[in-house]
């Protein structure tokens with residue numbers, strides 16, 4: 001532990017002797033304030049305690065002497081209920097900025113909106129952010145514009161109040177907060193971290209070649225068995241890094257494919273126009289001999305840790321934790337139907353056809369989120385067939401129906417079953433007639449010359465589209481609230497980095513006591529105040545809410561005062577967050593200075 005030196009000229013308001021500082025320490029109440037009339041409730045200890053009168057508030061020097069102010073033995077401020085907590089002490093005196101030391105008792109209500117105050121035009125409001133407003137006048141004008149249309153003066157944003165953005169389901173009281181209320185939910189954080197890890201994963205001693213501008217290939221196939229049923233060629237899937245931009249992409253390799261017509265591969269560029277949340281975006285296609293054969297490569301967006309519908313519903317345990325059951329719930333299937341219908345709409349509007357909707361080529365990229373994963377492949381591979389677009393688009397509805405039927409009946413051979421009637425009948429056991437009718441509609445070809453359109457499908461399932469839209473709005477709200485919480489993290493991280501470079505610095509420009517002297521000493525005590533407090537039993541206070549609140553107030557430079565006790569408990573400095581902020585910035589600037597020669 002570092003030695004403690006008393007500062008030579010600390011920038012403080014007052015100094016008193018004090019026994020213990022803990023998180024419940026009350027703010028001092030100047031003797032001139034009216035004493036609350038609570039005689040019946042006052043404890044004997046509090047009644048006997050000498051009223052604290054701050055001395056030399058404006059002197060700015062430390063005089064650790066006053067024996068008369070030493071509290072009686074056994075004095076425990078934590079037991080005194082009558083003291084007002086430090087946060088937003090409405091009776092806290094406001095020190096004049098001229099440093100005269102005289103006190104004026106302007107009641108400050110931080111929740112009083114200026115526009116609401118009746119007496120506003122005549123009574124000057126105490127502005128706790130006076131420093132910030134000065135700064136904003138110079139460099140924040142673009143962000144905090146004052147509209148002359150409103151008569152009431154605007155107040156700067158109260159950063160440290162840390163407003164939680166709703167909607168909130170739980171009706172919790174203000175104090176009912178846990179550490180996780182301040183941070184991202186564990187499940188979401190874990191999911192994002194796992195995805196980042198998967199994205200950055202590399203294969204040591206990989207024998208896989210570099211392809212065109214793609215390097216660091218990692219195989220994504222979990223089985224070594226390859227069937228050619230879907231595309232007519234065995235296919236392999238890799239994750240790769242682009243040399244051009246450093247992003248990861250998914251490469252699908254069709255083994256043994258020989259390109260005979262250049263126009264076949266050019267058809268892929270039409271797929272770049274399709275921008276839909278239900279389709280894995282197609283980026284490029286090229287041929288290569290890097291694998292020792294003639295292979296066709298499709299480049300698509302990479303969705304880390306995604307699974308195919310087969311892996312998700314037809315294997316024992318899915319990535320999202322639920323045991324794959326024999327019957328997939330109907331709401332899940334409606335959700336799939338809505339998402340695929342939206343994808344089909346986007347593809348058909350781009351004058352293309354999906355063509356491949358095999359369950360092994362539809363990706364589950366997140367909980368309840370699916371994407372068509374192998375678009376454009378059959379356009380190239382079956383280019384020579386030159387089938388009319390209208391015919392392919394009509395066929396999409398049948399592929400769609402077979403996909404849903406396959407998941408609903410837990411049967412992977414639907415695509416090769418000639419007679420689907422028994423499987424359709426099976427739907428009646430577990431699903432509504434509306435669901436069954438929708439599947440039948442998809443599977444039944446239109447009587448020529450009539451054609452089916454995706455608009456017709458969407459109006460038929462409109463109520464389910466609205467349900468899916470509503471749950472999407474809820475999911476969006478939830479993520480937005482999470483985002484709002486995380487917004488604060490960047491500021492706190494910067495502040496912690498600054499404090500980390502200053503606190504306990506072993507040496508600066510030959511001065512081994514640099515971090516312990518002058519205003520840096522206050523920063524050391526501030527760190528103790530934020531992170532090293534103990535409760536009445538001497539146990540560490542691990543209240544993250546306290547830490548987050550302190551750092552936010554420091555970042556905002558609040559005028560709220562706190563008392564910082566020296567480690568030997570002989571001195572206490574009463575300082576505002578605003579002063580500590582100036583000290584952090586001063587020490588940080590000093591560290592940034594060029595080296596003295």
Ligand SMILES: Nc1ncnc2c1ncn2[C@@H]1O[C@H](COP(=O)(O)OP(=O)(O)OP(=O)(O)O)[C@@H](O)[C@H]1O
Nearest residue numbers: 220221227237250280301302303304306307308360
């Ligand atoms: N765009 C993508 N982003 C991330 N992972 C993907 C992407 N496309 C496919 N994958 C993953 O690659 C793996 C292999 O995909 P593939 O299409 O080969 O499925 P498969 O079940 O092996 O089918 P088949 O037997 O027809 O090859 C799957 O786990 C799938 O989740």
